[in-house]
Amino acid sequence: MNTKSPMTNDDTLVRIRGLRFMRGDRAIFDGMDIDIPRDKVTAIMGPSGTGKTTLLKLIGGQLRPDEGTIEVDGQDVHSLSTDALYKLRMRMGMLFQSGALLTDLSVFENVAFPLREHTALDESTLRTLVLLKLEAVGLRGARDLMPAELSGGMARRVALARAIALDPTMIMYDEPFAGQDPISMGVIVQLIRRLNDAARISSIVVSHDVRETTAIADLVYVISAGKVVESGSPEQLKRDGGEWTRQFLQGLPDGPVPFHFPAPSLANDLLGAEV
Amino acid sequence: MIDLLASLGRRGLDWFQAFGRAHLLLLAMFRGFIDIVHRPRLLIDQLNSVGVRTLLIIAVAGLFVGMVLSLQGYYILSRFGGESALGLMVAASLVRELGPVLAALLFAGRAGSALTAEIGLMKATEQLSGLEMMGVNPQYRVLAPRFLAGLISVPLLAAIFSTLGVFGGWMVGGAMLGVDEGAFWGGMQDGIDFSDDVINGVIKSMVFGFVCTWIATFQGYDCVPTSEGVSRATTRTVVYASLAVLGLDFVLTALMFG
Numbered sequence: 001m002n003t004k005s006p007m008t009n010d011d012t013l014v015r016i017r018g019l020r021f022m023r024g025d026r027a028i029f030d031g032m033d034i035d036i037p038r039d040k041v042t043a044i045m046g047p048s049g050t051g052k053t054t055l056l057k058l059i060g061g062q063l064r065p066d067e068g069t070i071e072v073d074g075q076d077v078h079s080l081s082t083d084a085l086y087k088l089r090m091r092m093g094m095l096f097q098s099g100a101l102l103t104d105l106s107v108f109e110n111v112a113f114p115l116r117e118h119t120a121l122d123e124s125t126l127r128t129l130v131l132l133k134l135e136a137v138g139l140r141g142a143r144d145l146m147p148a149e150l151s152g153g154m155a156r157r158v159a160l161a162r163a164i165a166l167d168p169t170m171i172m173y174d175e176p177f178a179g180q181d182p183i184s185m186g187v188i189v190q191l192i193r194r195l196n197d198a199a200r201i202s203s204i205v206v207s208h209d210v211r212e213t214t215a216i217a218d219l220v221y222v223i224s225a226g227k228v229v230e231s232g233s234p235e236q237l238k239r240d241g242g243e244w245t246r247q248f249l250q251g252l253p254d255g256p257v258p259f260h261f262p263a264p265s266l267a268n269d270l271l272g273a274e275v
Numbered sequence: 276m277i278d279l280l281a282s283l284g285r286r287g288l289d290w291f292q293a294f295g296r297a298h299l300l301l302l303a304m305f306r307g308f309i310d311i312v313h314r315p316r317l318l319i320d321q322l323n324s325v326g327v328r329t330l331l332i333i334a335v336a337g338l339f340v341g342m343v344l345s346l347q348g349y350y351i352l353s354r355f356g357g358e359s360a361l362g363l364m365v366a367a368s369l370v371r372e373l374g375p376v377l378a379a380l381l382f383a384g385r386a387g388s389a390l391t392a393e394i395g396l397m398k399a400t401e402q403l404s405g406l407e408m409m410g411v412n413p414q415y416r417v418l419a420p421r422f423l424a425g426l427i428s429v430p431l432l433a434a435i436f437s438t439l440g441v442f443g444g445w446m447v448g449g450a451m452l453g454v455d456e457g458a459f460w461g462g463m464q465d466g467i468d469f470s471d472d473v474i475n476g477v478i479k480s481m482v483f484g485f486v487c488t489w490i491a492t493f494q495g496y497d498c499v500p501t502s503e504g505v506s507r508a509t510t511r512t513v514v515y516a517s518l519a520v521l522g523l524d525f526v527l528t529a530l531m532f533g
Contacts, residue, residue, distance in 0.1 A: 057404075060407070060408050062404060062407060062408070082412070086407075086410045086411070086412055087410065088410075089407065089408055089409070089410040090409075090410035092408065093408075094405075094408040096401050096404065096405055096408075098400060098401050100400065100401035100402055100404060100405030101402070101405070102402055102405070102406075103400070103402065113409070113411075114409045114410070114411070117409065117410070117411050117416075118410060159405075162409075166409075
């Protein structure tokens with residue numbers, strides 16, 4: 001078990017060093033180092049509010065760190081020009097927690113959108129590709145629906161089809177299992193693994209769903225209080241993880257992971273006493 | 276006292292930062308015009324959304340403003356036997372001032388607020404972030420076509436406003452109140468100078484279109500991505516755009532006709 005990054009050679013697709021990111025006076029990340037290996041499924045796990053989604057936005061260059069560097073495929077994301085950053089993003093897929101579908105376009109057009117923007121495919125090839133992507137997420141039959149007609153889980157599956165439309169080098173999944181019924185959940189778990197193995201798409205999965213995530217992850221980073229608490233394979237963490245990691249992975253109510261946001265004592269608050 | 280000064284300073288810094296962001300966005304939108312040349316469909320859709328859908332309110336307002344102007348003008352001019360100048364008065368008022376100003380105010384209320392709300396909601400629902408992560412710059416793809424559509428639409432809407440205003444003025448003055456039609460149209464033809472009046476009016480409406488659409492797109496893009504944030508941004512668009520139009524109208528009038 002270690003608290004340092006296990007990958008330091010060319011197998012590293014994303015290299016994060018000394019990451020510091022503040023929201024107001026609160027440090028979300030405070031000197032964090034992470035290495036995301038190529039062609040693997042890497043899970044980022046941790047309690048709510050630890051900045052997992054923020055980390056994905058930092059990797060995608062949508063937020064700037066206060067200190068530290070993030071390299072994707074050898075390129076320092078935050079020193080790229082705007083055009084170079086957008087080129088790099090074409091090789092990154094991202095599945096947003098909300099789906100982030102374009103509400104004025106149908107399901108088909110949403111999946112076709114990145115293809116229309118970045119390729120010069122003829123309409124028949126484009127149609128074939130879009131239908132294959134939708135078939136992969138089980139929503140080929142929903143191609144004419146509008147996003148407002150989809151459930152939250154369906155919207156995320158459409159977003160997943162869109163994220164893989166350009167066959168990116170890596171995909172960042174932000175809570176891909178949230179709101180999915182058991183069947184869809186199983187299909188998506190398999191799909192992430194299959195995309196990773198067959199299409200060699202490196203995957204970064206941010207999720208609270210311990211069972212599903214550890215079932216497909218090759219490497220897990222557990223983060224809290226702005227730092228990596230532990231990292232390793234799911235088996236390693238389950239076997240040798242410290243008290244903190246064990247509590248989180250097993251969902252135990254008692255342990256070092258605080259359930260409450262920092263606050264004065266309940267008695268003081270109820271009695272209106274000054275802190 | 277120190278707290279008050281600190282608060283004022285903070286607000287001042289926030290304002291200057293927002294001003295800087297607005298100018299960076301403006302530069303990005305100009306850069307986005309290049310993409311529109313290759314994909315005119317983006318602009319056509321927005322011309323429909325921003326311009327065509329504002330046409331009805333502009334047409335109706337123009338017609339009624341012209342009618343009221345003619346009615347009031349007739350009451351005053353008839354006291355001095357000057358009814359023959361009614362056409363000139365209606366046309367000059369509309370082409371020089373009321374057309375560009377009222378069309379811009381109506382545009383800010385109808386299309387500007389809609390632009391801000393649409394862009395703000397796209398931000399709140401992560402659609403703009405989604406575009407960024409697909410390698411599509413929303414400043415070029417979403418904002419630039421809307422901005423250019425506003426630039427093109429407002430002068431055209433102002434021209435339609437003025438035209439229908441003149442028609443409304445004729446309906447009341449010529450058809451209802453019996454002002455001599457030859458005097459009505461002849462006075463207008465003699466008194467209105469194409470470069471001094473019409474072109475200056477068009478320049479005014481171009482400036483107003485630029486400012487209104489810039490404010491609307493920036494407020495949407497820079498809003499706090501919550502329902503309250505979008506609501507406040509929409510209100511700010513209407514207030515700032517209206518005040519900017521009225522203030523700029525004074526400046527432009529002083530420069531053009533002073």
